[in-house]
Structure formats: structure tokens, C-alpha cells
Amino acid sequence: MKTLRFVIRGKVQGVGYRHFAVGVATRLGLDGWVRNRMDGTVELLAHGDPAALDELLAACRRGPPAGWVDGIDISEDPERPPRGFRQEATV
Template sequence: MRRVLIRVKGKVQGVCFRRFALERARELGVTGYVTNMDDGSVQILAQGSAPLVEKLIDWCWEGSPAASVNAVEVNEDEADEIYLDFSITQS
């Protein structure tokens, strides 16, 4: 299992990025959450099999149709908490 924190930067708030991320993560069977950050970026915590998490990371470069992604930063996360679903959380 792989667990990562993904920070997506660019025009990613107010463009349904979180909703599309939710749909893509659920399609892939990846669990975790997506949330807006105060700096205008979006953060995703994703956990699941390494190939599926990698597919979600790749998707982040596309995002929602109205998004304009400038950067995707990925950091491995070592926390023990297990998520059973993928959800949108409030920032």
C-alpha cells in the first residue's frame, strides 16, 4: 500500500477540482480525502495500491475541465490512519 500527500497548485479552486478528484479516486478505488487549502491550492491524501495511487497523481495534472494546474507536489506519508472511502473535506 502507498500513501501520499499531493499538493496541486494553479487554478484549482472554484473549478470543481475536488468533485472531479473524488470521482476519479473512487473510480480507481483509492481512499483518502481532498480539501482546499488557504493558499489556493488543493491537497489530496491518497492511499491504495501503488499503481492506482500513481494513476491519481497523473490525473492531478489534468484535474477538472476548468482547472489549470501549474504544479503537483507529492510527498510520501507515513501515518497509520486507514481511510475506508474517499471524501471531500472542508478546509
């Protein structure tokens, strides 16, 4: 089990990206959260099985149909989010 933080760049706000990410992460059984950032990116923290995290990353690279992804910065994170996957307020 590990925790990864993604910062997703592109047209990722106003296109249902957070809703999309919650659905994928929940289906994969991951814990964590996703939120918009004031700089126009989306930030996501996910904890779980490395194979499930790889699937989440692949889905995040595609994103929802209304948007596009220019890139994702990925880092390991020591934070252990609470159980479940949710959408959080913009920071």
C-alpha cells in the same frame, strides 16, 4: 500499498477540482480525502495500490476542464486514512 500527499497548485479552486478528484479516486478504489487550502492550493491524501496512485497523479495533473495545474508537490505520508474517499473542509 502506500500513502501519498499531493499539494496541487494552479487554478484549482472554484473549478470543481475536489469533485473531480473524489470521482477519480473512488473509481480507482483509493482511500483518502481532498480539501481546499486557504493559500489557494488543493491538498489530497490518497492510500492504495501504487499503480492506482500513479493513475490518480496523472489525472490530477490534467485536472477538470475549467481549471489548470501549474504543479504538484508529492510526498509519502505515514497517515492511513479511513476507508473511502471524501471531500473535507477547507484548512
